[in-house]
Structures are given as C-alpha cells and as structure tokens.
Amino acid sequence: MATPADTSAQLVFAPNVLHNQALNSVKFLSSCFAGAVAGILGLENWLGFALFIASIISTSFIIYAVNCRGKPARYLPGGLGELINPGQDNIFTFILVWTLFYGIIHVYD
Amino acid sequence: MDRLSLYLDPQIRDWVLFPITLVMILVGVLRHYVVVLLQSPPKKLSRAATREQRALTRSQILRATSANSPIPPSFYKAISQNLSEAFKAGTYLKDGPPKGDAPPSAPNPLSDPAAMDGMMAGMKTQMVMMVPQMVIMGWINFFFQGFVLIKLPFPLTLGFKSMLQRGIDTPDMDVRWVSSLSWYFLNFFGLNGLYRLILGGDNSADASRDMTASPFAAMGNTQPGQPQDFNKLFKAERDNLEFAEGLYSWVGENMETKILRKYGKLPYDSK
Numbered sequence: 001m002a003t004p005a006d007t008s009a010q011l012v013f014a015p016n017v018l019h020n021q022a023l024n025s026v027k028f029l030s031s032c033f034a035g036a037v038a039g040i041l042g043l044e045n046w047l048g049f050a051l052f053i054a055s056i057i058s059t060s061f062i063i064y065a066v067n068c069r070g071k072p073a074r075y076l077p078g079g080l081g082e083l084i085n086p087g088q089d090n091i092f093t094f095i096l097v098w099t100l101f102y103g104i105i106h107v108y109d
Numbered sequence: 110m111d112r113l114s115l116y117l118d119p120q121i122r123d124w125v126l127f128p129i130t131l132v133m134i135l136v137g138v139l140r141h142y143v144v145v146l147l148q149s150p151p152k153k154l155s156r157a158a159t160r161e162q163r164a165l166t167r168s169q170i171l172r173a174t175s176a177n178s179p180i181p182p183s184f185y186k187a188i189s190q191n192l193s194e195a196f197k198a199g200t201y202l203k204d205g206p207p208k209g210d211a212p213p214s215a216p217n218p219l220s221d222p223a224a225m226d227g228m229m230a231g232m233k234t235q236m237v238m239m240v241p242q243m244v245i246m247g248w249i250n251f252f253f254q255g256f257v258l259i260k261l262p263f264p265l266t267l268g269f270k271s272m273l274q275r276g277i278d279t280p281d282m283d284v285r286w287v288s289s290l291s292w293y294f295l296n297f298f299g300l301n302g303l304y305r306l307i308l309g310g311d312n313s314a315d316a317s318r319d320m321t322a323s324p325f326a327a328m329g330n331t332q333p334g335q336p337q338d339f340n341k342l343f344k345a346e347r348d349n350l351e352f353a354e355g356l357y358s359w360v361g362e363n364m365e366t367k368i369l370r371k372y373g374k375l376p377y378d379s380k
Contacts, residue, residue, distance in 0.1 A: 028302040044262050089302040096299025103259040108122045
C-alpha cells in the first residue's frame with residue numbers, strides 16, 4: 001500500500017525544505033520591483049499585468065537554470081509548479097506597489 | 110473620459126497616501142508582537158503524560174516507513190512487539206494500567222484546565238486580530254473621507270464604484286479614481302508579503318489569513334487537545350502495528366544481489 005508519494009516523501013530532508021523559504025523572499029522582492037517598474041513606466045491595464053507575467057517567467061527561468069540546474073523536482077517538493085507559482089500574496093503586492101508608484105509619478109504633479 | 114486627468118494636490122500624497130501605508134505596516138508589526146507576548150507558554154505535562162504521548166508517536170514513526178524501512182528485520186520486529194505488548198498491558202498509560210471495573214471517563218473540555226487554556230489562547234488572538242482592523246477602518250472613514258486619493262492603473266467594472274468611491278457622489282467619474290478606503294484594502298492584501306519578509310513565515314500580522322481560518326481554527330483547536338482516551342488509542346495503534354508489520358520490508362534486503370547486479374557482476378536474470 002506504499003504509494004510512490006509515500007516512498008518519495010521519506011526522502012525529503014526537512015531542514016532543506018525550510019531553507020526553501022528563501023525562494024519566497026526572492027519571489028516577493030521580484031514582484032515588488034516589477035510593480036515599481038510598471039508604475040514608473042506608467043503601464044496601464046493589461047500591459048502592467050503582462051510585465052508581471054514576464055517578470056515571473058524571467059525570475060523562475062533564472063532560478064531554474066542557475067539554482068536548480070534544470071531539475072526543479074530535485075530541489076523543490078512541488079517541482080516546476082511550485083517554482084513558477086507566485087502565490088496570492090505576491091500578486092497583491094505587485095498591484096499595491098504598481099498603484100503606489102503609478103500614483104506618485106503619473107497622478108501627482 | 111479616458112484622457113481626462115484630475116489634478117490632485119501633492120499634499121494628499123504626503124499626508125494621506127504615505128501615512129495610511131505606514132500606519133498599516135506598524136500596526137501589523139505591533140499586532141504580531143502583541144500576539145507573541147500574549148501567548149502563554151505551553152503547559153508542561155507530567156512525565157507520565159509525556160511518556161504516553163511519545164509512545165504513540167514512536168509507534169507512528171515506526172509505522173510510517175514500514176514498507177521501505179531503513180531498520181533491519183530483527184530491530185523492527187523487536188520494537189514493534191515491545192510496543193504492541195506495552196499498549197496491550199497499558200504500561201504507558203498516564204494513570205497506570207486500567208483497573209478493569211471503572212470505565213475511563215473522557216475529561217470534560219470545560220472542566221479540564223489544559224483544554225480551557227487552549228481555547229482562551231485562540232480567542233485572545235482572534236480579538237487582537239480583529240480589533241486593529243476595525244479601528245483603522247473607522248479612522249480612515251472619519252478623517253480621510255470625501256476626496257479622491259489615487260488613480261488605479263487598471264480598470265474595474267462599474268459595480269466597484271459604490272465600494273471604492275464611497276463618499277464621492279459623482280456618477281460619471283471613472284472607477285479608476287478611488288477614495289482612501291480602497292487604498293486601505295489594497296494595503297490590507299498587499300502587505301502580507303512584506304510581513305512575511307520582515308517577521309518570518311509564521312507571523313500573526315497576516316490579516317487575510319485569519320479571515321479565512323477563523324471559523325474553523327477555533328473548532329479545530331479544541332478537538333485534538335486533552336480529552337483523548339489513550340487506552341482506546343493504544344488499542345487502535347496495536348492493530349495498526351500488526352498491519353504495518355505485515356507490510357514491512359527492509360530496504361537492505363537482498364542488498365548483495367542488488368549491488369552485484371548494479372556493477373554488472375551478476376546477470377539480471379539470475380536469482
């Protein structure tokens with residue numbers, strides 16, 4: 001009755017999984033900077049969201065290539081999905097920072 | 110309507126935009142530390158009670174990897190049988206082996222002081238979470254009402270007009286010009302990431318998380334507490350141990366053959 005998920009769960013090293021929190025920090029900071037860039041450039045509507053998606057793709061590509069060396073399943077329990085997924089928090093962070101910078105630069109004189 | 114641009118006083122930016130964000134960040138951090146300070150240290154269990162819980166945990170750990178077990182058969186069977194007999198005889202029970210005549214009564218959650226502490230702690234954190242949000246919303250509604258604060262860079266439907274432009278009675282203005290309450294909502298959702306960065310993953314400043322968790326966490330925290338009949342748990346665990354023993358197989362079994370095959374010294378089809 002040992003499903004493959006059980007046997008591979010036995011091989012996960014818990015302190016390393018905790019260290020993967022660094023990945024969350026990277027995602028948060030990249031969404032902050034993407035929001036700032038979108039706001040400063042004055043991007044509106046779908047252009048801003050396109051920038052966000054581009055930033056997600058480029059960040060995850062860099063982590064995939066440099067850190068995970070092409071094998072995210074070895075480093076992240078969730079595999080490629082967990083690498084790319086920005087998380088609900090970061091989407092709202094992007095919108096907040098985007099609105100903030102857009103307002104500071106383009107709305108206020 | 111699309112190229113129309115309102116001119117906003119820069120003082121609004123200085124005195125409303127930044128202060129609201131700053132206040133929300135600081136209140137979040139304050140809330141986290143208040144919760145940390147309010148948390149009473151976990152009640153120390155007596156040695157017998159700890160032993161009883163740990164015995165259950167030991168058996169669960171043993172069972173968890175039984176199909177691919179890292180320990181050799183002699184060890185596994187010895188531990189398993191030892192635990193099994195101990196559960197049956199009740200040597201690990203907190204109050205000693207069961208008497209046989211008096212059925213053990215599950216402690217009432219209201220009278221058991223340990224479970225009460227758990228419930229009180231949960232309710233205290235809930236109070237601390239909700240009160241600052243209400244206060245800040247009231248503060249914003251009182252002081253920062255009736256003017257346009259910022260323009261959203263993305264469009265929204267007309268349905269949002271009533272929520273985001275509260276206090277500004279212009280039927281024609283673009284929904285993208287919003288009042289300060291909507292800035293509060295943006296901050297409410299957007300600052301969670303910042304809290305996670307500065308306060309660590311398990312912070313208590315995360316407001317939207319306890320909105321979703323609050324009805325269920327209060328229930329869930331009282332259930333797996335003290336009122337557990339360990340005798341019944343031990344009996345169930347005995348059955349589980351037997352089942353796991355049936356599933357048991359050692360990862361190192363036939364290791365000689367596997368290694369020889371891996372290094373090519375033995376053909377694959379020979380036994």
